[in-house]
Amino acid sequence: MAAIAEFQVRKDKLDETRRVDNEKPALGDGQILAKVDRFAVTANNVTYGVVGERIGYWKFFPVADEGWGVIPVWGFADVEASNHPDVAVGERLYGYWPMASHLVMRPGKVSKTRLVDDAPHRRELPPVYNSYARVSAEAGYDGDMDNDRMVLMPLYATSFCLYDFLKDNDWFGAGRVIIGSASSKTAIGTAYAIKSDDAPPTLVGLTSARNRNAVERLGLYDEVVVYDDIEKLDGNVATVIIDMSGDGGVLGRLHKLLGDNMKYTSNVGVTHFEANDMGPDFIRERSAMFFAPGHMQKRAKDWGPGEFEKRAHSFWRDAALKSRSWLTIQEARGPDAVEHAWRDVLAGKTPADAAWAVGF
Numbered sequence: 001m002a003a004i005a006e007f008q009v010r011k012d013k014l015d016e017t018r019r020v021d022n023e024k025p026a027l028g029d030g031q032i033l034a035k036v037d038r039f040a041v042t043a044n045n046v047t048y049g050v051v052g053e054r055i056g057y058w059k060f061f062p063v064a065d066e067g068w069g070v071i072p073v074w075g076f077a078d079v080e081a082s083n084h085p086d087v088a089v090g091e092r093l094y095g096y097w098p099m100a101s102h103l104v105m106r107p108g109k110v111s112k113t114r115l116v117d118d119a120p121h122r123r124e125l126p127p128v129y130n131s132y133a134r135v136s137a138e139a140g141y142d143g144d145m146d147n148d149r150m151v152l153m154p155l156y157a158t159s160f161c162l163y164d165f166l167k168d169n170d171w172f173g174a175g176r177v178i179i180g181s182a183s184s185k186t187a188i189g190t191a192y193a194i195k196s197d198d199a200p201p202t203l204v205g206l207t208s209a210r211n212r213n214a215v216e217r218l219g220l221y222d223e224v225v226v227y228d229d230i231e232k233l234d235g236n237v238a239t240v241i242i243d244m245s246g247d248g249g250v251l252g253r254l255h256k257l258l259g260d261n262m263k264y265t266s267n268v269g270v271t272h273f274e275a276n277d278m279g280p281d282f283i284r285e286r287s288a289m290f291f292a293p294g295h296m297q298k299r300a301k302d303w304g305p306g307e308f309e310k311r312a313h314s315f316w317r318d319a320a321l322k323s324r325s326w327l328t329i330q331e332a333r334g335p336d337a338v339e340h341a342w343r344d345v346l347a348g349k350t351p352a353d354a355a356w357a358v359g360f
């Protein structure tokens, strides 16, 4: 491909999209050109767009035209050209890419197994997103797990953080955890982590009627409840809520039912991004946003460099292998496939037990 193809979305209207082709620039000293191979598209990427202004996700891959943006995705790329003495053409990298065919990078810190994109506009952004794995140099790198890794690693690393956070806080004194949007991969990973604890609390999965059977089939939740039946839950049990839905109606009803028994709510995601207004019953003082990169940075300080990655990697790999029993990853290629995957996920049409791995 001669040009760089980019899939752009209108920042304030995520279903308005366009493809833009840019000339490949001449590489400056120390720069490399990475050819993006494949990347995952899940609700997580839609959330990057929904909270793009608030959290700064549009800043990773900026576009000259202010109203438009490029959604970040997790996946693999191969180095197509290099003006960097320590990075060779043909190297494979795992990390955070634009929905585009290529990315020009400026590797800063380069170690045997990682490199950091030190492009000036990325320096102020959370370091977790700027760090790339040099997978060709990884001991035990298994290309057969590329699809599992691009879809599940960022989500299950968050699941591991959530479990670690709850455990570190003694489950906030609760004997029950309710997970909202229980069919999402981040929720399922959290359920894997909680269920592998020595003394897990009771785990309730809250989901939509259409996903109920899929969630029940996982056999991970002690109870599966659909959104319409929230009021049938026992309100007298001390409870922590891990919420991926961001659904103001759902959270308000849960908080009203539980009252003082709502010990803590972790607002992790916004899969129901069109229902985000929190009503009067939402208990703000015991609710807080969860930002996995922030937790990772805290653990890097607590545990020393590399330890979090080691533990999260081991958790991710085990859980990803288990997930092969229920998850179908659909691979597709070309600009139309990229657009189709985006629209399918944005409209909530991708089945809960499926995910996309696409590329230009």
Ligand SMILES: NC(=O)c1ccc[n+]([C@@H]2O[C@H](COP(=O)([O-])OP(=O)(O)OC[C@H]3O[C@@H](n4cnc5c(N)ncnc54)[C@H](OP(=O)(O)O)[C@@H]3O)[C@@H](O)[C@H]2O)c1
Pocket: 042, 043, 044, 045, 047, 048, 154, 155, 158, 180, 181, 182, 183, 184, 185, 186, 187, 206, 207, 208, 211, 244, 245, 267, 268, 269, 270, 271, 272, 273, 290, 291, 292, 293, 345, 346, 347, 348, 349, 351, 352
């Ligand atoms: N805070 C953090 O650091 C962090 C890190 C990672 C992920 N997250 C967040 O966790 C959430 C889950 O991400 P994921 O990639 O794991 O999701 P996913 O697997 O793609 O989630 C799919 C599920 O989300 C719900 N959903 C998705 N689109 C919908 C729509 N348009 N309308 C209604 N429901 C819809 C449905 O679940 P139900 O029917 O069960 O509701 C669906 O089965 C995202 O919001 C993501 O950003 C946050």
